[in-house]
Each structure stands twice: as structure tokens, then as C-alpha cells.
Amino acid sequence: MQPLYIVKIGGNIIDDTGKLEHFLQDFAHIVGSKILIHGGGKIATEISKSLGIQPQLIDGRRITDADSLKVVTMVYAGLINKNIVAQLQAAQCNAIGLTGADANLIPAKKRQVGAIDYGFVGDIEAAKVNASILESFLDAGLTPIVAPITHDNAGNLLNTNADTIASTLAVALANHYEVRLIYCFEKKGVLRDVNNEESLIPKISPDTYQELRGNGVIAQGMIPKMDNALQALQEGVKAVYITHADDVLTITNQQKPAGTVLHL
Numbered sequence: 001m002q003p004l005y006i007v008k009i010g011g012n013i014i015d016d017t018g019k020l021e022h023f024l025q026d027f028a029h030i031v032g033s034k035i036l037i038h039g040g041g042k043i044a045t046e047i048s049k050s051l052g053i054q055p056q057l058i059d060g061r062r063i064t065d066a067d068s069l070k071v072v073t074m075v076y077a078g079l080i081n082k083n084i085v086a087q088l089q090a091a092q093c094n095a096i097g098l099t100g101a102d103a104n105l106i107p108a109k110k111r112q113v114g115a116i117d118y119g120f121v122g123d124i125e126a127a128k129v130n131a132s133i134l135e136s137f138l139d140a141g142l143t144p145i146v147a148p149i150t151h152d153n154a155g156n157l158l159n160t161n162a163d164t165i166a167s168t169l170a171v172a173l174a175n176h177y178e179v180r181l182i183y184c185f186e187k188k189g190v191l192r193d194v195n196n197e198e199s200l201i202p203k204i205s206p207d208t209y210q211e212l213r214g215n216g217v218i219a220q221g222m223i224p225k226m227d228n229a230l231q232a233l234q235e236g237v238k239a240v241y242i243t244h245a246d247d248v249l250t251i252t253n254q255q256k257p258a259g260t261v262l263h264l
């Protein structure tokens with residue numbers, strides 16, 4: 001099978017113009033087929049506040065009412081997605097910006113979990129992803145850049161966690177490609193002490209994850225990232241890394257491990 005890199009970039013890098021530019025230069029130099037999924041939660045939060053819309057997040061998911069949906073659509077599908085595409089075009093990477101609504105890429109169902117009403121938030125399944133359209137784009141030499149916006153096939157856009165989109169696309173494509181999934185963020189990887197960059201945990205299995213979560217070493221935004229990452233590995237993705245945005249080429253072009261490598 002042909003190799004494919006699926007890379008996710010989070011809000012703390014996207015929010016920093018210099019760091020984002022540096023990352024996109026590296027991303028453009030990844031040899032072979034690649035897909036980028038971006039978040040941008042931090043910018044959506046800032047813009048919401050500036051518009052007088054108070055953001056609310058539960059377990060890392062944004063409660064998305066009608067006004068918040070307008071903000072996240074403008075920020076993720078517009079501002080961030082199109083700026084990333086323009087910067088990649090300048091770096092000679094033929095990027096095409098997409099939401100999950102475009103080409104029916106990622107149909108979703110409005111999230112219904114327990115008593116919490118998340119509003120316009122979408123849950124997704126790998127089996128529903130339009131993997132063949134991604135293959136067509138890749139075969140045409142295009143690099144898909146996916147924003148964390150999906151749709152419900154009834155005319156509504158839905159907000160979906162970007163880490164989940166990355167793992168779901170990775171699983172959906174794992175039958176056709178040898179997929180390596182790389183979560184890039186602003187730290188060296190999963191750390192034993194979140195304030196100490198020298199405390200990198202180089203390998204994590206499902207058992208060690210339970211232990212690290214139980215004793216509070218893994219917390220906050222790292223919990224959904226780890227859940228998504230391990231699920232991808234269990235569902236046929238060849239390798240999953242959680243690493244610093246500066247280390248993406250070490251994994252892809254030098255084919256050396258970097259950051260935290262997950263294993264079963």
C-alpha cells in the first residue's frame with residue numbers, strides 16, 4: 001500500500017503567525033501524499049469574546065449555539081482554512097481547502113450524549129466518510145486541508161473536534177493507504193510534567209495511558225487527543241505520533257520517531 005501522512009495542527013500553533021508559517025513550510029516539504037487537518041479553537045474563543053458571545057466548553061467540546069456556529073464557520077472554514085491554503089500555495093504545495101460539507105466529505109449526526117445539549121456539534125463515523133473523493137484529490141496531486149466543520153445532510157453545518165476529524169479520516173483511509181497519523185502541537189509530546197519539556201514520555205500503550213490518566217499526568221485537551229489517537233491505532237492506522245510541530249519532517253522525511261509514539 002502507498003504511504004499517506006495525515007497531520008493535525010492545533011490552536012496554539014495556528015494562533016502564532018511565526019510558528020504557523022514555519023510549520024506550513026515544513027508541511028509543504030513532506031514527500032508523498034499528505035492531508036492536513038487544522039483546529040483553531042483558541043482563535044474562535046478570542047473572536048467569540050470580542051463579539052460578546054461567551055464561549056463555553058465541556059470536556060474539550062464547544063457548546064455551539066446558532067451564534068457560535070456562525071463564528072466557528074467564519075473562523076475555521078473561512079479565515080484559518082483559506083489562509084493556510086494561500087500560504088501552502090506560496091510554498092508550491094497545491095492545497096485545496098475543504099469542510100466536511102464539501103463533496104459530502106464528512107456527514108455527521110448532531111451530538112446527543114446524556115443530558116448536555118451541545119447544540120450544533122457533530123459526531124462522525126469513519127464508515128460514513130467519503131474516502132474515495134480524498135483519493136481522487138490525492139491522485140490529482142492535490143493536498144486536502146480540512147477544517148473542523150461537518151454537515152448533517154439536512155442543510156446544517158456542525159462543529160466537530162479537529163482531533164476527532166483527524167483520527168476518523170485516518171481510519172477511513174487505512175484500507176487504501178499505509179496511514180501514519182501525526183498530532184502536532186506546541187510541546188515535545190506527552191510529558192510526565194506538563195511544565196517540563198525534558199520529561200517526554202517516548203512510548204504509550206493503552207495500559208500505560210490508563211495509568212497516566214488515572215494519576216493525572218494526562219489531563220485536559222490531551223485526554224481527547226489520546227482517546228482519538230489510540231482508537232485510530234486499534235482501527236488499522238499504521239502509526240500514531242503526538243509531537244512538536246517542529247518535528248514533523250523528522251517523522252515523515254527522515255523516517256525517525258519523534259515525540260510520543262503510541263503502540264498497542
Ligand SMILES: Nc1ncnc2c1ncn2[C@@H]1O[C@H](COP(=O)(O)OP(=O)(O)O)[C@@H](O)[C@H]1O
Nearest residue numbers: 010011012185190191194217218219220221222
Ligand atoms: N501530559 C501532558 N503532556 C502534554 N500536554 C498535556 C498533558 N496533559 C495535558 N496537556 C495539555 O494538553 C494540551 C494539548 O491539547 P489541546 O489544547 O487540545 O491542543 P490542540 O489545540 O493542539 O489540539 C497542551 O497544551 C497541554 O496544556
Ligand SMILES: CC(=O)N[C@@H](CCC(=O)OP(=O)(O)O)C(=O)O
Nearest residue numbers: 011039040041061062160161162
Ligand atoms: C465541537 C468542538 O469542540 N469543536 C472544536 C473545533 C476546533 C478544534 O478542535 O480546535 P483545536 O484543535 O485547536 O482545539 C472547537 O470549536 O473548539
